[in-house]
Amino acid sequence: MNERTARRATLRWLTAALVATLAACGGSGGGNGAVWTPVQNSTPADPGQIPMPLAAIQIRTTSNRADLVSGGDVTLEVVLPSGAQASTLKVAVGGRDVSDAFATAADGRITGYVSGLVDGENVVSASASGARAASLAVTNHPRGGPVLSGPQITPFFCATPQPQAATSSTPATAPSGLGTVAVDAQCNIATEFKLYYKSTAANCALGLPDPFPAVNFAATTPPALPAPNSNNCFKPYDPAAPRPGDLATTTTDAGATVPFIVRVERGTLNRGIYDIATLFDPTRDWTARSPQPQWSGKVYYPFGADTGQPRRQVRPATNWPTGADVIGRGYLWVANSMTDSGANSNRLVMAETVMMMKEHIAETYGPIRYTIATGCSGGAINSNVANSLAPGLLDGVIVTCTFPDQETTGIEVSDCAWLVEAYAKPAWSALMAGLTPAQIDARKGAINGHPDASACNAWFNAFGGVSKPGIYTTRFVDASGNIATGASTNNCQLPASLVYSPTSNPTGARCSGWDWSASIFGKTADGSRALITRDNEGVQYGLSALLSGAISAEEFVTINEIVGGSNGDYEAQPARSVADSGALGIAYRSGLVASGRQMAGTAMIDLRGYDDSSMPTPGGASSAYPVHHIWRSFSMRERLDKSQGDHGNHVMWRFGRNGLSPSPALQREALDTLDAWLAAVGADTGSAPLAAKVRSHKPAGASDFCLLSSDATQSTRITDMAVCEQDPFLKPSRSPRQVAGGPLAEDILKCALKPMDITRYHGLLTASQQARLAAVFPNGVCDWTRPGIGQQDAISPAFVSREGLRALPPAPASRTN
Incomplete structure (x- = not known):
């Protein structure tokens, strides 16, 4: 079609x-x-x-x-x-x-x-x-x-029962975990059901009992399927055979002790591959009208991390055995690869897929009491944005390493990429001559808003090319702090013959996130590319660093002169980037910019660890990609405060040790707390708005606290936020836009402009520097006191x-x- x-x-x-x-x-x-x-x-x-x-x-x-x-x-x-x-x-x-x-x-x-x-x-x-x-x-x-999401993007390649090698015109295929091939271009594959049981074996591994290989997308030979781990916790179950001697039992939330037998349904929906795992009694039927009693009616939905837009069908990034705890408690565990951020960065398709999965569950398993989502990084984006796009889609979320949404996360990604490139230019290097590495790093950190340069370097290395629509050579900051080049790649994971090139293949597949979401944003008048929201016109990088004395006037003027921007193909240009005006309103109206108003009825628990720098946290190793910054949690909270006047549906538990990963005990407590919270909301049949119910039924345990980095046992809960803010591993840093004067909410994609006011610089600039700065901003500088261009309330749920x-x-x- x-x-x-x-x-x-x-x-x-x-x-x-x-x-x-x-x-x-x-x-x-x-x-x-x-x-x-x-x-x-x-x-x-x-x-x-x-x-x-x-x-x-x-x-x-x-x-x-x-x-x-x-x-x-x-x-x-x-x-x-x-x-x-x-x-x-x-x-x-x-x-x-x-x-x-x-x-x-x-x-x-x-x-x-x-x-x-x-x-x-x-x-x-x-x-x-x-x-x-x-x-x-x-x-x-x-x-x-x-x-809801409009025409599906093509080309898109289906998974196969066994992985197949790439050719000059087709990518390597991922193993589907299913026994038959896709029957149509939408990658529909026949659904299969398998039974497994949990073993009582000590120290067993929560791996897939049907493992699949990592696929090298450029490989010319298919990888071999690995053999199952002989010490897997889950093993195939044959209901016709005698019961295994190592069959474990589990006690559900309802207090029933049952054999730990799991049925896994694997199939395809909305071009994604899904797994549904539930406790199952093979001696009984299960219908939506008469579900088996060990299911609590609760749905647990983990979203995969990362971000990407490959044109290939894959299996879910999250494996169902890792959900053994929640499955054993009586939850229905579900994941679909199209709700994994690394496999699909079109957030409307993501929310649509969640909706379709919930419908499938309601039709085949029974009525859903409530749905809890969880995720880290890109998975947290999906957890947050799902309810911004479609309020009520998720009842509660437990997020770690959260970002509010993709569009505003991209602000820091682009700012960091432009700044890293600027720091490598001769004009900046000349200013740094004679300074020690520590002094140079401090200046970069002050402009970036981070403790040091490592966070922007990490954004550059991990996601600096994610907006590239065609084939590109990766660039990264090496161990010496220099920019080096790597392999050639593309974000579609397609053969080069299928990918866009402005000269040799202008109609090829474009591989940026905006192009993957072209059905939402629309295209330029000539139809060549999707509209984009990327913009840095009027942004005064390092403004507060100048005013605080962290950088000099000459450094401030120079960085703004050389930082530049990108064109529609994300190629560097001396001029600043200017968003397509039509894309800005769509980003807000759709809910793609996470809306505090839309999310006011969602119960939210944010487990926040430290990832603001590559320096190691107490008790944990250093982060290779420190991009999950503490301020993001406060940004989400700020949006709720701006729209609702409070953040009564948002709880933050911070921990200062072990990096991003909360302890299993803290994760279990978060699930228990959210479960009680949602049960109380669900039992309230009154006429009060959902947002009011969520606030009035918040459990006593759902309150903010922190665990100091000096607390080796992570057992003393601090509820005085002023004390928490004194801990360097709990204190939020800022972003380049906030250093430039932008709000903590970081929800302004393109700022309104105002004439440059020379008094704003407190006499720090010479007349020559003032003239140079005025040349950088001929149309004015950002006026952060006004709403962003196109900024408006969401109309979601919406459709294309x-x-x-x-x-x-x-x-x-x-x-x-």
């Missing part, structure tokens, strides 16, 4: 959904694991009409909104009015009788699971004696997607239509026939 056809199709189903809503007299979508709960409508009886007409049946989807269904199946509830005869209920889909799929549950609700939906509109109708018949338009989307990004309309509702 080409882009225009896909967008027209999207518009058609949304128009149909909107028409159904406007004509509605029933309700659809909502509870029992649905992503978004629509407003339920009703038609009051007309007291002037005699005799009174029969009341109408209502039809509701319960696994997702009626216009967002995917995969060809849906769970429905039929609500009969008083006086209607349930025994006469007839339900049909597109004229096909599906009445046998419906039954009355113990709570009196009439529910059913219906499969065989066609792509597009499916009319569900219901009739019964003593009631007016009704119908509901259910719009089904392909299992391979998309639902032919006209661009649009707010999702009200949910379709059933209508009286």
